[in-house]
Every structure is written in C-alpha cells, then in structure tokens.
Amino acid sequence: MLCCSTTAMATVAGSLPEEQQKPQNPLKQEGKRPRIQTSASEKEIVFKPNADTGKAKTAEAAQKKPASKAKPKPADKAKKEPRRKKASERYMALKTNIAYDAIAVPNLAFEIQCSKHISVELPVMFSGWDISDKHAVRTFAIQPEGRWWLKQAGTGHFFGVHAHMALFNVKWDENRYQNTDRPLLGAGISYGYKLPFSKHWGAEFALGAGYANMKYNTYYNIDNGAQIETKSRNYWGITRLGISLSYHF
Numbered sequence: 001m002l003c004c005s006t007t008a009m010a011t012v013a014g015s016l017p018e019e020q021q022k023p024q025n026p027l028k029q030e031g032k033r034p035r036i037q038t039s040a041s042e043k044e045i046v047f048k049p050n051a052d053t054g055k056a057k058t059a060e061a062a063q064k065k066p067a068s069k070a071k072p073k074p075a076d077k078a079k080k081e082p083r084r085k086k087a088s089e090r091y092m093a094l095k096t097n098i099a100y101d102a103i104a105v106p107n108l109a110f111e112i113q114c115s116k117h118i119s120v121e122l123p124v125m126f127s128g129w130d131i132s133d134k135h136a137v138r139t140f141a142i143q144p145e146g147r148w149w150l151k152q153a154g155t156g157h158f159f160g161v162h163a164h165m166a167l168f169n170v171k172w173d174e175n176r177y178q179n180t181d182r183p184l185l186g187a188g189i190s191y192g193y194k195l196p197f198s199k200h201w202g203a204e205f206a207l208g209a210g211y212a213n214m215k216y217n218t219y220y221n222i223d224n225g226a227q228i229e230t231k232s233r234n235y236w237g238i239t240r241l242g243i244s245l246s247y248h249f
Contacts, residue, residue, distance in 0.1 A: 091119060091154035095204060095246040104131050105139065109244070113153040121145045121160075134173060134221065141166035143240065145190065154248060160190040162208060162240060168216075176219040180230065186212030188239040200248050208240030 091113035100107045109123035122144045130136035145162035149155060166184040170177045188210015196202040212235040219225040 091152075092249045093154065093246045094249070095244040097123065097125075097242050097244045099241050099243045100125055103137060104129070105137055111147075111154075116152055117149050119147045119149065119153040119158075121147060125166075130171075134171065136169075136171045138169040139166055141168075141184075145240075147192075154194060155196075156194060158192050158194070160192065160206070160208065161187070162190060162210070163187045164212065164239060171221045174221050175228070176221045176225060177216050178219065180215045180217060182215060184212055184214040186210060186235070186239060190240045192242065194246070202246045202248060204242060204244040204246050206240060206242035206244070207238070209237060210239040211236055212239060 091111070093111045095109045095111070097107050097109065105125050105127040107123055107125040109121055111119050111121040113119045122142065125139060125141045125143075127137055127139050129138070141164065143162055143164040145160045147153075147158045147160040149158045151157075164184070164186050166179075168177070168179055168184065188208045190206050190208025192204060192206030194202055194204050213233070214235065215230070215232040217230050218228040220228065
C-alpha cells in the first residue's frame with residue numbers, strides 16, 4: 001500500500017509541472033500581447049511577433065502612400081480648367097467716316113466689344129478751318145453709340161442707339177451760324193452693316209435718324225458781320241450718316 005501511494009504521488013507530481021508549463025495560445029487571450037521568452041527551453045513553444053513581416057508591411061505602405069497623392073497630369077488639369085478668352089479675341093476697331101472727310105471734317109472713331117452681341121463706339125469730329133471764303137464748317141462733336149449685333153460683335157448687321165453733342169460755327173453763302181452758350185444736343189437710333197475685306201480691314205455703312213435741339217445766333221457772313229437774330233430750333237431727321245473705313249485689331 002505504501003509503495004503504491006508513493007508511486008502514485010510521484011506520477012501526479014511529474015505530470016503536474018508539464019501541464020503548468022504548457023504555454024497558452026496568446027491569440028485566445030483578449031487584451032494581451034505575446035511576450036518574447038528568452039529563457040525558454042527547446043521543448044517549449046514560444047510565440048514571437050514577426051518583426052520582419054511588420055517591416056515589410058511598413059515599407060510596402062510607405063511605397064503606396066506617395067502614389068495616392070500623385071499630382072494630376074497637365075492634360076487632366078487642362079481639361080478641368082476652362083479656356084480663358086484671349087484679349088485679341090475681343091472685337092476692337094479703329095475707323096474714319098469718309099462721308100465727313102469729304103466735307104473737310106476729319107474724324108476718328110474707336111469701337112470695343114462689351115459682350116457677344118454688344119459693342120460701344122465713340123466717334124470724335126473736329127474741324128477748325130474754312131473750305132472757302134464763303135463756306136466753312138468749324139465744329140467739335142462727339143456721338144457715342146451702343147450697338148446690338150445680330151450675329152456677334154463686328155460681324156454683319158447691327159442696330160444702335162446714339163446721342164450727340166456739338167459745338168459749331170458754320171458759314172454758308174450769305175450767313176454765318178454759331179451756337180450760343182450751350183451746344184447742340186440730341187439722340188437717335190441707327191441701323192448698319194459691317195462688310196469685311198480681309199482679316200483686319202473692312203467697310204461699315206450706317207444710317208440713323210433722331211432728334212436734335214440747338215440754339216444759335218445768325219450773323220452776316222462778312223468779317224465782323226453784325227448779328228441778325230437768335231433762334232432755337234428742334235430738328236427731326238437724319239442724325240447719323242456713315243461710310244467708314246475700319247481696321248480691326
């Protein structure tokens with residue numbers, strides 16, 4: 001009996017340390033990380049984190065990260081950004097009215113596009129000399145006009161609304177007419193057409209009608225001629241006549 005009990009106790013004592021030393025799988029322990037056991041024997045199973053695998057994953061992530069922030073290609077960027085309109089695409093023209101040039105009234109007009117169908121023109125007319133002893137048209141006048149083009153600015157047909165202001169001293173035959181302390185003022189509407197000759201050159205035809213009010217003195221058409229009368233006149237009729245040579249920038 002004593003021998004058997006001693007043998008049984010030895011058997012239990014030998015088997016108990018093996019069960020206690022048997023490691024547990026760290027993946028089954030929640031909230032615990034595996035430890036590196038440097039003093040384990042060869043028979044014991046040790047769970048160690050794979051340091052090489054972690055480095056490989058870190059290096060792979062570092063290689064993929066810059067790729068995610070790659071800059072867009074110039075071609076893609078050009079597609080997203082709308083094309084800007086160049087300054088040269090805006091219609092701008094410099095012109096002179098041959099109809100006024102023919103009566104010795106030099107003039108110059110500048111026109112600029114404001115939108116696809118709208119442009120603004122500013123003609124300036126000046127004359128400071130006599131045509132002959134009995135005939136002269138001395139004047140300074142401006143006639144700004146806003147235009148609506150049916151197709152696009154600078155092409156084809158247009159309709160306009162204009163205003164006019166003029167200082168004048170005109171002698172014709174027996175009389176001379178000069179404005180008083182205020183200039184001629186008025187407004188009107190017009191129709192015109194632009195005929196292109198080439199990329200830059202073209203002709204422009206316009207005819208307008210409207211109203212003008214003027215107050216002027218009448219003198220004898222001689223040197224230091226006496227004043228005859230003062231009149232105020234309301235005029236209805238043609239206010240714009242244009243046969244212009246145009247240069248398109």
